[in-house]
Amino acid sequence: MEKIIVCLKRVVDYNVRIRVRPDGTGVMTDGVKMSINPxxxxxxxxALRIRERGQAKEVVAVSIGPADCQQQLRTGLAMGADRAVLIETADDVEPLVAARALLRIVEREQPGLVLLGKQAIDDDNNQTGQMLAALWNRxxxxxxxxxxxDGGRATVTREVDAGLEVLSVDLPAVVTTDLRLNEPRYVKLPDIMKAxxxxLETLALASLAVDAAVRVRSLRYAEPVERTKGTMVTDVDALVAVLRDKGLLN
Amino acid sequence: MARVLVIAEHDGTHLNQSTARCVSCAAQIDPAGADVLVLGADCTAVAAEAAALQGVARVLTLTRPENAAALAAVFAPQIAAVASGYGYVLGPSTTFGKDLMPRVAALLGVGQVSDLMGVDGPRSFRRPIYAGNAVLTVEVPEGLTVVATVRAASFRPAGAGGTAPVEALATSTPVPAHTRFVELRTGSGSTRPDLQTARIVVSGGRGVGSEANFALLYQLADRIGAGVGASRAAVDAGFVPNDMQVGQTGKIIAPELYMAFGISGAIQHLTGIKDAGLIVAINKDPEAAIFQVADVGLVGDLFQVIPELLKKLG
Incomplete structure (x- = not known):
């Protein structure tokens, strides 16, 4: 195929301990490390492996968000993407808006495959890929x-609740990735320089004429109710006694 | 007519318990009851199970050969066509619902409330974000269909005793042929209780050490009638198949008793178990994070603790 589009979201790094702002308007992001959604x-x-196997010629990385997303796109370019597109907006982007904006890029670029993560680790929505596929009718x-x-088809093994499901899909298609698909490469210094x-092209989200009306409004953020630390027992007898006492074991 | 439509998850023969949990969630939105939509190549047995749930107003079926496998691209346009008469469309937050429901939402031109864990009002819902490290309250503006995936662990399954009528719907919606089901390989293939519905779950982590060592957990599970789960570390290490993974990116479960052996307690794992009734942790490392959330902790070597447990339980 000619090209693959990969969508990269800028998120709070997975190692950062999330703290909710005391006023409930969001989580603290000031001075927090940001990364590509894992x-x-x-x-x-x-996508890079597919290109390296000779099954695609070009990998285009696309992100949606503030100008700072250029950092994640540069990282993507350093990993090996050929070029990047930033759809710039200062507003929060709902999955449906992201899917509509991505559709504009997909219509322009005509990729054989769109690859993106199954979910972003910030809002955990797990929607954008499915929505893009629906709007694209693919x-x-x-x-x-x-x-x-294999030619005009992809065979995809999916991690589902019952085990592994295998689908055969015609291309172009949208594929969202789970954790065990591969282990991403490390970026080397010379690649950062080359990147x-x-x-890196920047388009204003507003210029894409996408309906960005709010469909799910975020009202407030709160800390989760934490489980409290329980008691420690010193041996198996005590453990069995507790479980029997609560009627959980006989 | 009911205002809430619940999309049934099933394997062709039986209704998945996540559907009964969606029906419970629906009852909190509209006590008048929900309609349940079953799509399949033969919906008879599943529809009968759905009709027997309390809180179900009607069971609707879409029976056609193309519905033999649950393909989102095939199901979504059919659901979108039925959904136009409803204010709410709910599916389970399982891999079935996570795959399908956003596709439905996009066809309806609305957003989706993912992992709905609480109903605060008719249009206001709570959901976990950042792997459960924060809870977000969202509101869907008036006039928009609410599409949501329901976090099964947050709702009790609706009880039995319903007698809803079953109605077959016309199946004229065009569906694509670009997506084909090839096969389903069930990982563990065991006869043990399903992880998501088991009353007791025994779970192992990296500390179990190998695929062979998991036999010890299976032995304990079989003695106490438990399902068996694992941490991501154990799955990544190849000790067990992916369908046993418990946690944010695996299964989110709420058994009455969860017993964690050799699991350190990474936040993404804890997200998957925090609705459990009683969490028991056994770990060699007294500093393991799992002890911070466990109701009962025992510092010890699982290779000594499990045989001793088996002996005491007889």
Whole structure:
């Protein structure tokens, strides 16, 4: 195929301990490390491997968000993407708006495959890929742990509750990635230097004429109700006694 | 007519328990009851199970050969066509619902409330974000269909005793042929209780050490009638198949008793068990994070504790 589009979301790094702002308006992000959503990083790695096997010619990384997303796109370029597109907006972007904006890029670029993470680790919505596939009227294969391309088709192994499901889909298609699809490569310093010269195009979200009306309004953020630390027992007898006392074991 | 439509999850023969939990959630939105929509190549047995749930007003079926496998691209346009008469469309937050429901929402031109864990009002809901490290209250504006995936662990299954009528719907919606089901490989293939419905779950982590060592957990599980789960570390290490993974990116479960052996307690794992009734943790490391959330903790070597447990339980 000619090209693969990979979607990269800028999120709070997975190692950061999340704290809710005391006024409930969001989580604290000031001075917090930001990264590519780990699932999207897996999507990019898969796209690069497909290109390296000679099954695609170009990998285009796309992000939606504030100008700072350029950092994550540069990281994607350093990993090996050929060029990048930032759809810039200062507003929060709901999955449906993201899908509509991505559809504009997909219509322009005509990729053979769109790869993105199954969910972002910030809002955990798990929607954008499915919504893009619906709007594009193309197949979707979510939660992929294995992806094989053969001519105009992809065979995708999906991690589902019952085990592993295998789908065959016609291309172009949307595939969302699960954790075990691959292990993303590390970026090397010379690649970071090279990435600075790769093309990064910026488009204003407003210029894409996408309906961005709010459909799910975020009202307030709260800390979860934590479980409290219980008691420690010193031996198996005590453990069995507790469980029998509560009627959980006989 | 009911205002809430619940999309049934099933395997062709039996209704998945997540559907009964969605019906419970629906009752909190509208006590008048929900309609349940079953899509399949033969919906008879599943529809009968759905009709027997309390809180179900009607069971609707869409029976056609294309519905033999639950393909989101095939199901979504059919659901969207039925959904136009409803204010709410709910599916379970299982891999079935997570795959399907956003596709339905996009066809309806609305957003989706993912992992709905609480109903605060007719249009206001709570959901976990950041792997459960925060809870977000959202509101869906008036006039928009509410599409949501329901976090099963947050709702009790609706009880039995219903006698809802079953109605077959016309199946004229065009469906695509670009997506084909090839096969389903069930990982563990065991006869043990299903993780998501088991009363007791025994779970192992990296500390179990190997695939062979998991036999010890299976032995305990079989003695006490438990399902068996695992941490992501144990799945990544290849000790057990992916369908046993408990946690944010695996299964979110709420058994009455959860026994964690050799699991350190990474936040993404804890997210998957925090609605459990009683959490028991056994770990060699007294500093393991799992002890911070466990109701009962025992510092010890699982290779000594499990045989001793088996002996005491007889």
């Amino acid at each position: 699932f999207d990083e897996i999507a990019l790695e898969e 197949p979707q294969a979510t939660f992929a742990s294995r992806l094989e391309l 600075k010269k790769k093309p």
